[in-house]
Amino acid sequence: MQRYPRVVVVGAGFGGMQAAQSLAQHGxxxxxxxxxxxxxxxxxxxxxxxxxxxxxxxxxxxxxxxxRSPYRLRFLMAEVEEIxxxxxxxxxxxxxxxxxxxxxxxxxxxxxxxxxxxxEYALPLRTLEEAIALRNQxxxxxxxxxxxxxTELRRQLLxxxxxxxxxxxxxxxxxxxELVKTAIVRDYPTIDPQEIRILLVQSGDRLLPELxxxxxxxxxxxxxxxGIEIYLDTKVSQVTEGTVHLEDGxxxxxxxxxxxxxLEATVPDTSTDLPAKAKGKLxxxxxxQTVDYxxxxxxGDMAYVEQNGKPLAGVAPEALQQxxxxxxxxxxxxxxxxxxxxxxxxxxxxxxxxCYSGVGxxxxxxxxxxxxxxxxxxxxxxxxxxxxxxxxVLLTWLHSYLLGDRISRRISAPKLYRHxxxxxxxxSTKPAILQASxxxxxxxxxx
Amino acid sequence: MQRYPRVVVVGAGFGGMQAAQSLAQHGxxxxxxxxxxxxxxxxxxxxxxxxxxxxxxxxxxxxxxxxRSPYRLRFLMAEVEEIxxxxxxxxxxxxxxxxxxxxxxxxxxxxxxxxxxxxEYALPLRTLEEAIALRNQxxxxxxxxxxxxxTELRRQLLxxxxxxxxxxxxxxxxxxxELVKTAIVRDYPTIDPQEIRILLVQSGDRLLPELxxxxxxxxxxxxxxxGIEIYLDTKVSQVTEGTVHLEDGxxxxxxxxxxxxxLEATVPDTSTDLPAKAKGKLxxxxxxQTVDYxxxxxxGDMAYVEQNGKPLAGVAPEALQQxxxxxxxxxxxxxxxxxxxxxxxxxxxxxxxxCYSGVGxxxxxxxxxxxxxxxxxxxxxxxxxxxxxxxxVLLTWLHSYLLGDRISRRISAPKLYRHxxxxxxxxSTKPAILQASxxxxxxxxxx
Numbered sequence: 057m058q059r060y061p062r063v064v065v066v067g068a069g070f071g072g073m074q075a076a077q078s079l080a081q082h083g084x085x086x087x088x089x090x091x092x093x094x095x096x097x098x099x100x101x102x103x104x105x106x107x108x109x110x111x112x113x114x115x116x117x118x119x120x121x122x123x124r125s126p127y128r129l130r131f132l133m134a135e136v137e138e139i140x141x142x143x144x145x146x147x148x149x150x151x152x153x154x155x156x157x158x159x160x161x162x163x164x165x166x167x168x169x170x171x172x173x174x175x176e177y178a179l180p181l182r183t184l185e186e187a188i189a190l191r192n193q194x195x196x197x198x199x200x201x202x203x204x205x206x207t208e209l210r211r212q213l214l215x216x217x218x219x220x221x222x223x224x225x226x227x228x229x230x231x232x233x234e235l236v237k238t239a240i241v242r243d244y245p246t247i248d249p250q251e252i253r254i255l256l257v258q259s260g261d262r263l264l265p266e267l268x269x270x271x272x273x274x275x276x277x278x279x280x281x282x283g284i285e286i287y288l289d290t291k292v293s294q295v296t297e298g299t300v301h302l303e304d305g306x307x308x309x310x311x312x313x314x315x316x317x318x319l320e321a322t323v324p325d326t327s328t329d330l331p332a333k334a335k336g337k338l339x340x341x342x343x344x345q346t347v348d349y350x351x352x353x354x355x356g357d358m359a360y361v362e363q364n365g366k367p368l369a370g371v372a373p374e375a376l377q378q379x380x381x382x383x384x385x386x387x388x389x390x391x392x393x394x395x396x397x398x399x400x401x402x403x404x405x406x407x408x409x410x411c412y413s414g415v416g417x418x419x420x421x422x423x424x425x426x427x428x429x430x431x432x433x434x435x436x437x438x439x440x441x442x443x444x445x446x447x448x449v450l451l452t453w454l455h456s457y458l459l460g461d462r463i464s465r466r467i468s469a470p471k472l473y474r475h476x477x478x479x480x481x482x483x484s485t486k487p488a489i490l491q492a493s494x495x496x497x498x499x500x501x502x503x
Numbered sequence: 504m505q506r507y508p509r510v511v512v513v514g515a516g517f518g519g520m521q522a523a524q525s526l527a528q529h530g531x532x533x534x535x536x537x538x539x540x541x542x543x544x545x546x547x548x549x550x551x552x553x554x555x556x557x558x559x560x561x562x563x564x565x566x567x568x569x570x571r572s573p574y575r576l577r578f579l580m581a582e583v584e585e586i587x588x589x590x591x592x593x594x595x596x597x598x599x600x601x602x603x604x605x606x607x608x609x610x611x612x613x614x615x616x617x618x619x620x621x622x623e624y625a626l627p628l629r630t631l632e633e634a635i636a637l638r639n640q641x642x643x644x645x646x647x648x649x650x651x652x653x654t655e656l657r658r659q660l661l662x663x664x665x666x667x668x669x670x671x672x673x674x675x676x677x678x679x680x681e682l683v684k685t686a687i688v689r690d691y692p693t694i695d696p697q698e699i700r701i702l703l704v705q706s707g708d709r710l711l712p713e714l715x716x717x718x719x720x721x722x723x724x725x726x727x728x729x730g731i732e733i734y735l736d737t738k739v740s741q742v743t744e745g746t747v748h749l750e751d752g753x754x755x756x757x758x759x760x761x762x763x764x765x766l767e768a769t770v771p772d773t774s775t776d777l778p779a780k781a782k783g784k785l786x787x788x789x790x791x792q793t794v795d796y797x798x799x800x801x802x803g804d805m806a807y808v809e810q811n812g813k814p815l816a817g818v819a820p821e822a823l824q825q826x827x828x829x830x831x832x833x834x835x836x837x838x839x840x841x842x843x844x845x846x847x848x849x850x851x852x853x854x855x856x857x858c859y860s861g862v863g864x865x866x867x868x869x870x871x872x873x874x875x876x877x878x879x880x881x882x883x884x885x886x887x888x889x890x891x892x893x894x895x896v897l898l899t900w901l902h903s904y905l906l907g908d909r910i911s912r913r914i915s916a917p918k919l920y921r922h923x924x925x926x927x928x929x930x931s932t933k934p935a936i937l938q939a940s941x942x943x944x945x946x947x948x949x950x
Contacts, residue, residue, distance in 0.1 A: 093646060094913045110559045117912040119690040127692070133646045133914070151650065185915075199540060199580045203598065243566040245574070444902075444910055448895075455891075463891060465564040466541045467580070468632075 060085040061390060064146065064155040066136050066324065068095050068118050070372045071356030072161030073441075074379025080125040082387040084157075089132045089148055093118055096184050097440050099372060100449070102224060104187040106231035107195060107239065107464045108456055111188055113448050116441040136162075140327045141349050157351045157386050160324070160338070161379070164357040164370070167318035167335075173295040174219075178315035181224060188468060190314065194232065195467045197311050202244050208309075214252045217300045217310035219292050220317035221258025222266065223407045226275055228314055229256045230410020233282050237411075239462035255308055257287045257300065259317070264407055264415065266369055271407070271415040274424045278413045292317075319370075321358040333360035334367065342397035344382055350389070353382045363400050372439070374400055408432040412457075507532040508837060511593065511602040513583050513771065515542050515565050517819045518803030519608030520888075521826025527572040529834040531604075536579045536595055540565055543631050544887050546819060547896070549671060551634040553678035554642060554686065554911045555903055558635055560896050563888040583609075587774045588796050604798045604833050607771070607785070608826070611804040611817070614765035614782070620742040621666075625762035628671060635915060637761065641679065642914045644758050648698075649691045655756075661699045664747045664757035666739050667764035668705025669713065670854045673722055675761055676703045677857020680729050684858075686909035702755055704734045704747065706764070711854055711862065713816055718854070718862040721871045725860045739764075766817075768805040780807035781814065789844035791829055797836070800829045810847050819886070821847050855879040859904075 061084045065076045068090035076088040094115040103109040122129050134149035145154040166182050168174035179190050194216065201213040216232055218225050236252050256263075256279065262272035263279070263286070276286060287302070294301040300308040321336040330346055331339040337360035339347055344359065346352045356375035361368045368374045377400055385395035404418030406428050414429035416422070423431075433453060440446050456462055508531045512523045515537035523535040541562040550556040569576050581595035592601040613629050615621035626637050641663065648660040663679055665672050683699050703710075703726065709719035710726070710733070723733060734749070741748040747755040768783040777793055778786040784807035786794055791806065793799045803822035808815045815821045824847055832842035851865030853875050861876035863869070870878075880900060887893050903909055 092914065093642065110557065111915075112557045112559070112911060112913060115913050117690075117910075119912070122692075123689055130693075132650055133643075134650075195540065196580075203579055203581075242570055243564075245569075246577075463564075464559060465566070466559060466562050467539070468558075 061156040062087065062154065063157040063159065063386060064089065064153060065159040065161060066090075066146070067161035067163060067356070068092070069098070069161060069163045069356060069375065071163075071375035071379045071382075072159065073118070073121065074376045075159050075161060075355065075382050076129060076379075077121060078380050078383030079159075079386065080129040082383055082390075084128070084386070084390070086129045087132060087153065087155075088118065088121075088129065089134055089136060089153075090118060091133070091135045092184075093131075093133045094184075095441060097436075097445075098182070099436050100440070101181060101184065101187040102227040102231050104184070104464075105181055105190040105194070105228065106235045107191050107462050108231065108235070109449060109452060110464050111184055113445050113452065114440070115184060116445065120442070136324045138325050138327070141330075141352060142327060144351070146324075155351075157389070158349075158353070159382055159386075160346075160352065160354040160358060161356045161375070162322045162324060162358050164319040164335070165322045166315060167320040168315065169318045171292050171295060174292070174315055177295045177297055178219065178313040180315050181228065182319070190312075191464075192467050192469055193312050194235070195465060198240055198244055198247065199467070202246050211251055211253075212298055212309045213311045214247070215255065215308070215310040216253070216312045216314065217255040217257065217308055218314045218316060219257050219295075219300070220315065221256055221260065221263040221286070221288075222316060223264060224316040225256060225258070225314075226263055226279065227408055227410065228316065229254055229279055229284050230282070230408070230413075233284060234410050234456075235462055238456065238460045239465060242461070243465070253310075254284045255287065255300075255310065256284055257290050257292060257302070257308075259289070259291045261289050263288075267405060267407060267415060267417055268422055270422055271417065271424065274415055275407070275409055278409050278411070282411050319357070323358060330354075335360075343385055343395035344378060344398050345385070345395060350395075353385070355379060355382055361398065361400075368400060369405070371405070373403065377401065406432045406435065508603040509534065509601065510604040510606065510833060511536065511600060512606040512608060513537075513593070514608035514610055514803070514805075515539070516545070516608060516610050516803060516822065518610075518822035518826045518829075519606065520565070520568065521823045522606050522608060522802065522829050523576060523826075524568060524571075525827050525830030526606075526833065527576040529830055529837075531575070531833065531837070533576045534579060534600065534602075535565065535568075535576065536581055536583060536600075537565060538580070538582045539631075540578075540580045541631075542888060544883075544892075545629070546883050547887070548628060548631065548634040549674040549678050551631070551911075552628055552637040552641070552675065553682045554638050554909050555678065555682070556896060556899060557911050558631055560892050560899065561887070562631060563892065567889070583771045585772050585774075588777075588799060589774060591798070593771075602798075604836070605796075605800070606829055606833075607793075607799065607801040607805060608803045608822070609769045609771060609805050611766045611782070612769045613762060614767040615762065616765045618739055618742060621739070621762055624742045624744055625666065625760040627762050628675065629766070637759075638911075639914050639916055640759050641682070642912060645687055645691055645694065646914070649693050658698055658700070659745055659756045660758045661694070662702065662755070662757040663700070663759045663761065664702040664704065664755055665761045665763060666704050666742075666747070667762065668703055668707065668710040668733070668735075669763060670711060671763040672703060672705070672761075673710055673726070674855055674857065675763065676701055676726055676731050677729070677855070677860075680731060681857050682909055685903065685907045686912060689908070690912070700757075701731045702734065702747075702757065703731055704737050704739060704749070704755075706736070706738045708736050710735075714852060714854060714862065714864055715869055717869055718864065718871065721862055722854070722856055725856050725858070729858050766804075770805060777801075782807075790832055790842040791825060791845050792832070792842060797842075800832070802826060802829055808845065808847075815847060816852070818852070820850065824848065853879045853882065 063084050065072045065088045079086045097114040100114040136148045139146040166180040197213045201210045204210045263275045264272045291303040293303045338354040340359045344353045355378035381398045406416040408414045414432045416428035510531050512519045512535045526533045544561040547561040583595045586593040613627040644660045648657045651657045710722045711719045738750040740750045785801040787806045802825035828845045853863040855861045861879045863875035
């Protein structure tokens with residue numbers, strides 16, 4: 057009669073899902089816990105926000121994994137409320153669950169960096185729900201602008217301000233540009249494309265600061281060519297209804313403000329505080345074990361891991377490799393061996409700009425233009441979980457890039473959105489004028 | 504200088520969308536108004552609820568229509584607040600819009616028939632949002648049941664009660680059965696399929712009362728064969744949290760109660776009350792004009808139309824034919840001719856049961872079994888708007904019916920749901936026992 061050791065994995069992102077899959081092959085019982093019953097393929101969320109991909113195409117039902125090893129791997133859809141590190145149990149939705157080993161992989165969340173009003177009036181883009189909310193917001197702005205004759209209000213509705221010039225900010229700026237050039241010009245004959253403005257506000261002196269300067273400069277030039285207004289060395293001091301306030305006193309009227317500027321680690325409540333480093337990330341040993349608890353591991357975006365004296369960048373391949381490493385180390389511990397140090401094998405780094413352009417750093421080579429754009433799409437297609445998702449995303453991309461159209465244009469919560477925006481935008485302009493003048497748009501014109 | 508007459512169509516369901524398309528070819532300016540920016544293909548909603556189709560596959564962006572005639576056809580996403588029939592204008596989201604002709608096509612909504620608690624605790628299935636909410640509810644019940652060791656609570660979570668034995672009730676009962684036999688048995692190895700109960704409660708003495716008795720009897724037999732418990736001649740007196748109360752005093756414990764039993768016409772607020780008939784449907788002349796306003800038409804589920812002394816059934820083909828007829832009649836009025844009487848050409852009637860069975864009445868032939876099942880799917884595939892939707896639904900059906908699986912299993916609002924259900928179900932059972940005993944499920948078992 058053998059009792060299998062129980063490993064609990066918290067979080068089904070890249071790190072947690074990989075750890076659970078690898079662990080299931082190592083003679084342990086694995087319980088994977090996530091608040092959602094699906095895995096989100098975060099790198100493609102910006103395409104959901106820009107009405108290119110359907111939400112379902114970038115998610116993967118977690119229980120599909122379990123089908124491969126139904127007796128070793130279990131899943132619990134629950135919120136982890138408390139972890140008792142000394143007694144080795146955690147509480148999730150009221151259930152108390154003991155563990156022998158614990159893998160924390162709860163990722164990170166948006167940080168508004170102390171900017172007043174940002175959490176209230178700016179839209180983040182880190183979860184599927186946020187991507188859908190952003191899609192609803194963008195499309196509803198076009199719907200409202202289409203029947204608004206108040207010029208000032210229409211311009212505000214047609215201005216999209218993106219805060220943060222990292223990979224997500226650049227992706228979103230490019231993707232909204234593509235959306236405008238394809239579906240919007242076809243769908244809204246009454247909207248003049250010249251009135252649509254996309255603004256990108258970056259606090260540092262270049263875009264994509266995590267890549268070599270050359271690539272950031274190329275990205276700036278490319279986005280500028282397609283009509284995006286870029287503010288470098290510019291900090292946001294406040295966000296109010298429909299307005300971004302810059303530190304130099306400038307105000308930018310934009311009904312949609314997208315926040316991609318900051319993040320911090322998401323750490324569940326623990327009985328003893330675990331030591332943290334930059335951005336609230338947990339300090340871990342080189343083996344990915346937490347400092348004081350050798351049976352507790354932390355991986356992915358919530359763990360602070362250095363390599364060659366520099367912190368890791370927080371990208372998916374790092375989390376995936378850590379997921380494999382953590383499974384091996386737990387297996388070693390079970391055999392009475394010492395866990396091994398984690399070492400990240402960097403295959404390179406790609407960033408997509410959109411409009412058939414991307415940038416990349418592979419070994420010593422810096423790539424720009426069409427090739428890294430195609431490589432970015434190809435790599436993400438390969439890593440996207442699920443054969444069906446891969447096929448549908450490929451077909452959707454072929455359709456949208458070859459025919460220049462977008463298909464996913466449903467506003468899924470029109471009422472929820474419209475009320476909040478109308479009050480938002482109208483309160484900052486002239487409600488009476490809008491109502492009176494816009495109605496004239498519906499009087500038949502004389503021909 | 505010619506002024507084109509303005510026709511406003513309210514509602515983009517089957518009738519309204521068809522009317523707008525037909526009118527655009529008749530030398531008028533058409534404004535189509537709907538609260539959503541998409542058309543919902545209602546006949547397939549039950550497959551969204553049963554996690555078979557994705558929400559996007561049964562919707563169609565209304566602006567796709569406009570692309571075909573961008574100058575004649577306009578769209579406004581808005582809620583119609585008021586119609587002034589005497590002054591010929593309507594107000595939508597604050598905008599005042601005058602019309603020369605008005606086509607009302609606002610459909611119908613769920614009616615709870617005065618049953619106490621039904622609107623609060625039973626889930627309807629008439630809109631896309633409702634279908635998604637029902638899918639979330641069904642899947643979340645399985646998630647919760649999978650880690651609940653309290654037998655009574657688990658049985659309640661695994662009981663699905665459907666009120667109403669018309670086409671929708673029968674479809675849903677069959678579709679949940681299919682879901683259980685495919686995805687659920689694979690995804691939840693800890694749930695015993697024998698514990699899952701599907702109940703169908705019908706007030707009349709047979710299922711599908713709108714079809715010949717023979718077909719209702721076949722449907723009863725078929726659903727009984729696949730394990731559905733059917734209550735005929737049974738009325739619901741009350742719905743409370745997790746419980747259906749029958750008029751004879753019986754109570755059925757079911758965490759999920761689905762309401763498909765009643766409907767009433769949705770009529771916008773008008774300056775003068777329009778005369779109504781059964782189920783609040785508007786009285787119309789044989790030409791589909793309202794009784795007192797010859798320039799105002801009412802079509803589809805909101806209009807009371809008789810043929811051969813019997814009211815029409817309220818199915819999609821009737822609304823589609825009325826949409827075409829209304830466009831012709833408005834064109835006749837513009838030419839100074841009298842509008843013509845509408846006559847519905849009935850091609851037959853099909854109903855799907857699920858599990859490879861259906862029933863149908865075509866001319867004098869009554870069909871049962873596999874053939875009408877296949878015909879139902881075929882007909883709805885042909886009528887589904889959009890080439891892409893048609894292709895994706897066909898592929899999904901081939902996948903699910905040939906391989907016996909479901910792919911659309913994302914719970915899109917787990918937290919929202921889980922809280923309400925836990926309180927719902929737990930309050931009617933024993934919360935303390937649940938919490939204590941269920942945790943034991945997570946203690947490693949001895950092998």
